[in-house]
Amino acid sequence: MQIVIGEDSVLFREGLARLLEDHGHVVAATAGDAPDALEAVRTHRPDLAILDVRMPPDLADDGARAARVVRSEFPDLGIVLLSQHVETRHSVDLVGAGGFGYLLKDRVLDVDDFIAALHRVATGGSALDPEVVASLLVARRHDSPLTLLTTRETEVLALMAEGRTNTGIASRLWLTERTVETHVSSIMAKLGLTADVHDHRRVLAVLTYLEGRATAF
Numbered sequence: 001m002q003i004v005i006g007e008d009s010v011l012f013r014e015g016l017a018r019l020l021e022d023h024g025h026v027v028a029a030t031a032g033d034a035p036d037a038l039e040a041v042r043t044h045r046p047d048l049a050i051l052d053v054r055m056p057p058d059l060a061d062d063g064a065r066a067a068r069v070v071r072s073e074f075p076d077l078g079i080v081l082l083s084q085h086v087e088t089r090h091s092v093d094l095v096g097a098g099g100f101g102y103l104l105k106d107r108v109l110d111v112d113d114f115i116a117a118l119h120r121v122a123t124g125g126s127a128l129d130p131e132v133v134a135s136l137l138v139a140r141r142h143d144s145p146l147t148l149l150t151t152r153e154t155e156v157l158a159l160m161a162e163g164r165t166n167t168g169i170a171s172r173l174w175l176t177e178r179t180v181e182t183h184v185s186s187i188m189a190k191l192g193l194t195a196d197v198h199d200h201r202r203v204l205a206v207l208t209y210l211e212g213r214a215t216a217f
Contacts, residue, residue, distance in 0.1 A: 001122055004048040004157060005030045006037025007082070008055045012105075018048070023115050034062035041070050047075070048122040053083035061087050066093060078122040086132050101127035103145075117162075123164045130155045148190040156183045157205060 003025055007013035009201040010032070017027045029040035033056035041049050049070055064087050065077050071094055079094065080101035081087075094100045103120040107129055108114050117127035149157065152173075159169045166180045173180070191205055 001048060001119070001187065002026045002044065003048045003050060003118075004027045004028055004037065004040045004044055004046045006032075006040070006049065006051040006055060006060075006066065006179060008032050008052060010169070012175060014051075019111065029096045033057055034066040037063070038066045038069055039069075041077070042073065045074070048078040048080065049119060050082060050118075053081050053085070053087045061089065064089070071100075076124075078118075080121050080127065095128070097127070098126060099124045102132045103127060104129045104131055120163060127162055129159055130158050145191050149187060153183050153187050153190070156180060157187055160184075183212065185209060 005013055013030050020027055022179055023131040024217045029044050031040050032039035051067050055062045064112055078099045079216045082103055082105055101117055121127050166177050172179045187205055189214055193199050
């Protein structure tokens, strides 16, 4: 997998590049600011772009804005935003299309999970930190059935949106599979997704979740 990294912290940027190369990936280019990162993507056409949200020149949401440009120019290119805080203004538009991830630097605790998340995004999936999900849902419409979900159910649904199985969710949240199954059943009931052989309820639940975020802003 070819990757472009946009990150203004030299130590973090070089450390991330070394980590990715150690796992067999090709770091096509690195950049320390948003304009250079965008140019690197245009030049190398990578499989994945990893961008810090807050980068020069403005040290605001430059990386997130660059991500929107990348998505408009290269719709099939995977994008992962890395940040120490949650930015919702631009990321909400990126979530629904797939091939998008938003991870908080301080909450990436397992290298294998991180690498797996990058693969998932590069192949059209999603990877969203639960804290990011919670922030995106704060401003959701009050009439959304998502408001009925507990914090734990929201976490489970967010991991479902990442494409994780019940086994994967159980491992991530340190729960038993039976507990996860209970949460999933409760989610389905609260979202009004009754058992129907003609519909895939898991997919419909994720679609409800994504639609809730898309209409929150």
